[in-house]
Amino acid sequence: MISATGVMKALLVSLTLAVSAYAVAKINLFGFEAASDRLADQVYQRITAADYGADRRGQRAVRVVYLDETSIEAMKGYGWRRFPPTYDQQWTMLDDLMSVGGAPPSAMYVDFVYMGQGGTSDGFPAFLDGLAAATRARAWADKPGCLADPLIKIACVIAAGGTPIILAKPSPGDLDLFTDVQRSLDTVAILAPAMVRLEAYPLITDYGFDAAKAARLGVHRFDISPAMGLYAAWCLRRGDHCGEPVFARLASQAREALAGRPSRPPDLSTVFDAPLDVVWGSRPDPDYLAVTKAVTGAPAPCRGLASGWRDRLMEQMAGLRGPGVGKRQECPYAYSLGYDRLVVGQGLGKDDLANLLAGKMILVGGHFRASNDWVESPVHGQAPGVQYHAMALDNLIEDGDEYRRNANAFLDSDLLKSAMIFALAFCGALGVMARNSLLDRATAEGVEPRLRSTVYGPLYLLLFSASIGTVFMATWLGVAYLHRSPINWIGLCGVAVAFLFYATRQTLPADIAGSVERFRFARQIVRLRRRVVSLLRFEEERLLGPRASKSAGRRGAEPASEGSDHGQD
Amino acid sequence: MVKTSLAIAVAAALLTPAAALADGLGKVTQALRPTLRTFDAQGRPLGEIKAAALHLPAPIVAHGVGASIGIKAEGGVVYLRGLDVQTEGVNATCAPVQAAARPSGSAYATSNMGLGGAADCRPARR
Numbered sequence: 001m002i003s004a005t006g007v008m009k010a011l012l013v014s015l016t017l018a019v020s021a022y023a024v025a026k027i028n029l030f031g032f033e034a035a036s037d038r039l040a041d042q043v044y045q046r047i048t049a050a051d052y053g054a055d056r057r058g059q060r061a062v063r064v065v066y067l068d069e070t071s072i073e074a075m076k077g078y079g080w081r082r083f084p085p086t087y088d089q090q091w092t093m094l095d096d097l098m099s100v101g102g103a104p105p106s107a108m109y110v111d112f113v114y115m116g117q118g119g120t121s122d123g124f125p126a127f128l129d130g131l132a133a134a135t136r137a138r139a140w141a142d143k144p145g146c147l148a149d150p151l152i153k154i155a156c157v158i159a160a161g162g163t164p165i166i167l168a169k170p171s172p173g174d175l176d177l178f179t180d181v182q183r184s185l186d187t188v189a190i191l192a193p194a195m196v197r198l199e200a201y202p203l204i205t206d207y208g209f210d211a212a213k214a215a216r217l218g219v220h221r222f223d224i225s226p227a228m229g230l231y232a233a234w235c236l237r238r239g240d241h242c243g244e245p246v247f248a249r250l251a252s253q254a255r256e257a258l259a260g261r262p263s264r265p266p267d268l269s270t271v272f273d274a275p276l277d278v279v280w281g282s283r284p285d286p287d288y289l290a291v292t293k294a295v296t297g298a299p300a301p302c303r304g305l306a307s308g309w310r311d312r313l314m315e316q317m318a319g320l321r322g323p324g325v326g327k328r329q330e331c332p333y334a335y336s337l338g339y340d341r342l343v344v345g346q347g348l349g350k351d352d353l354a355n356l357l358a359g360k361m362i363l364v365g366g367h368f369r370a371s372n373d374w375v376e377s378p379v380h381g382q383a384p385g386v387q388y389h390a391m392a393l394d395n396l397i398e399d400g401d402e403y404r405r406n407a408n409a410f411l412d413s414d415l416l417k418s419a420m421i422f423a424l425a426f427c428g429a430l431g432v433m434a435r436n437s438l439l440d441r442a443t444a445e446g447v448e449p450r451l452r453s454t455v456y457g458p459l460y461l462l463l464f465s466a467s468i469g470t471v472f473m474a475t476w477l478g479v480a481y482l483h484r485s486p487i488n489w490i491g492l493c494g495v496a497v498a499f500l501f502y503a504t505r506q507t508l509p510a511d512i513a514g515s516v517e518r519f520r521f522a523r524q525i526v527r528l529r530r531r532v533v534s535l536l537r538f539e540e541e542r543l544l545g546p547r548a549s550k551s552a553g554r555r556g557a558e559p560a561s562e563g564s565d566h567g568q569d
Numbered sequence: 570m571v572k573t574s575l576a577i578a579v580a581a582a583l584l585t586p587a588a589a590l591a592d593g594l595g596k597v598t599q600a601l602r603p604t605l606r607t608f609d610a611q612g613r614p615l616g617e618i619k620a621a622a623l624h625l626p627a628p629i630v631a632h633g634v635g636a637s638i639g640i641k642a643e644g645g646v647v648y649l650r651g652l653d654v655q656t657e658g659v660n661a662t663c664a665p666v667q668a669a670a671r672p673s674g675s676a677y678a679t680s681n682m683g684l685g686g687a688a689d690c691r692p693a694r695r
Binding site: 073074075076077078079080081092096100340342343344345346350 | 601606608611612613614633634635636637648650651652654655656659
């Protein structure tokens with residue numbers, strides 16, 4: 001049916017297309033390729049956001065308490081006269097979060113970067129003492145085994161019966177500075193670099209510093225991200241250690257270290273080996289919706305119930321592209337509450353506070369519009385940085401070590417795309433050849449006019465659908481089973497469809513016309529199309545001369561002949 | 570004697586509506602901490618008060634800046650944090666953050682996220 005020459009031709013065409021695609025991707029002219037990759041991921045996330053976290057495992061554990069401009073205004077009624085507030089006031093805030101739920105949280109992360117003291121009477125000693133008491137620093141601060149790395153420090157805090165408190169610091173990779181205040185805080189709490197403007201969310205960062213530089217910058221072997229620290233605390237508290245033997249080993253080594261015996265902390269970077277590609281969910285937390293209703297008397301002003309991927313696909317294909325706004329504005333994925341609302345207490349009962357704080361993973365951070373700590377979320381639009389950490393933590397709780405890796409961190413994703421284009425083009429070219437070969441045979445046997453509209457025309461439809469379906473399937477398989485960020489499915493679909501249109505350009509219009517010509521309306525459309533094509537045809541007449549004009553004139557005069565022209569591609 | 574009676578009558582006439590109004594703001598029924606931080610109406614810290622020194626239940630007589638809760642104690646009105654006390658009959662009308670009219674000069678800090686701040690809450694009128 002298809003000759004060897006035909007197969008070789010298909011190979012050559014596919015290879016040319018794939019190599020061209022690879023070159024275009026690598027050149028990345030005007031950043032178009034990178035933007036296209038990002039767009040494909042964003043649209044994929046927007047479509048599938050409602051399917052994330054169906055069991056709400058992460059959502060039940062993660063809470064965000066925030067400060068914003070209005071919080072600071074309201075907190076004037078409680079002695080806050082400036083921002084940042086004094087260390088004394090900050091400790092009051094943390095102490096509130098530690099105590100008013102009736103039981104302390106599992107762990108806490110404070111997304112404010114601590115650099116230095118605000119003044120001599122700032123209450124820094126009170127802050128330090130409060131932290132030391134919360135983390136039970138007296139039990140572990142003098143044990144070298146507990147200070148080997150940040151993860152075993154967290155394990156020691158938990159083994160000592162304390163609450164791990166993680167404080168933000170600038171990344172030592174960005175800022176070659178470790179202040180006295182940070183050094184003091186490092187003795188009673190865990191410091192983690194608060195990342196900004198990163199493509200992927202790192203979990204464990206080994207800077208490769210020598211021992212002297214690491215000591216100068218307060219790096220204990222490696223640094224962990226806030227979400228990694230909180231996730232470690234969460235797993236260390238669970239009986240099954242999240243099903244990860246490394247956390248069980250970490251817990252046992254922490255007990256050894258706490259007892260003053262030598263310990264060998266396990267290497268978690270073998271499990272958490274790549275940055276996390278944060279997946280944003282859109283399922284609103286029922287507790288958030290309930291509390292909003294309780295304190296405001298009105299439903300949350302955001303997209304309440306999750307809608308499925310079909311609705312979202314239609315939205316993305318229609319005029320509602322981009323993150324939802326107005327009535328379609330997504331609710332925060334993590335249960336979020338302003339600290340001032342907590343302090344005022346109106347509409348919040350004891351049960352609400354317990355549900356909000358007791359045994360939860362609390363992230364405290366800013367929602368200040370005037371700050372630059374905002375990230376672009378594909379689902380929620382602009383989101384505060386603390387929500388980014390919360391979502392990363394949620395991803396880890398939901399997916400464990402099968403979290404979504406950033407594809408670019410592993411392999412040349414451009415190569416993968418090119419391979420995909422090669423396969424699609426090769427199969428598409430073979431498909432077109434096979435279809436045309438069948439049509440040739442039918443024409444020779446005289447059955448073509450009968451079958452063309454019902455069999456050979458729809459074969460094209462099958463070919464196009466199969467190509468697009470293959471891209472969708474490959475995207476879904478890659479995300480669901482390989483736990484990688486989606487390939488550029490929009491670009492791949494575009495290339496596949498464009499290639500198929502090109503390959504079938506001579507026969508496709510006739511086949512479409514032939515397939516639908518039994519409908520009167522379709523015949524009218526076909527006539528209209530011919531008229532429009534005829535009207536638009538002007539340049540080729542000038543450029544190609546009388547031959548093109550004659551040919552065009554003949555086609556215009558013999559419309560019936562268009563239905564039977566087909567070519568071998 | 571007449572003057573004294575008249576003074577008492579005038580005082581009663583003046584205080585009765587105030588008491589009724591105060592009662593309308595609800596009351597503090599329980600202290601949730603052994604010692605409570607106190608503030609004046611403007612939010613200046615006054616120090617701390619022991620929970621045992623409060624005569625509970627105590628009617629709320631006023632709200633300070635940031636909706637702090639004012640009760641009579643230590644010979645005057647002190648303002649407490651709602652977080653530190655259990656209240657009854659305090660109904661707030663709060664606007665969700667996206668619909669709230671923000672104080673002038675304040676950006677829509679949480680236009681995407683969160684429930685909004687206490688600035689969005691106004692105690693309900695009765």
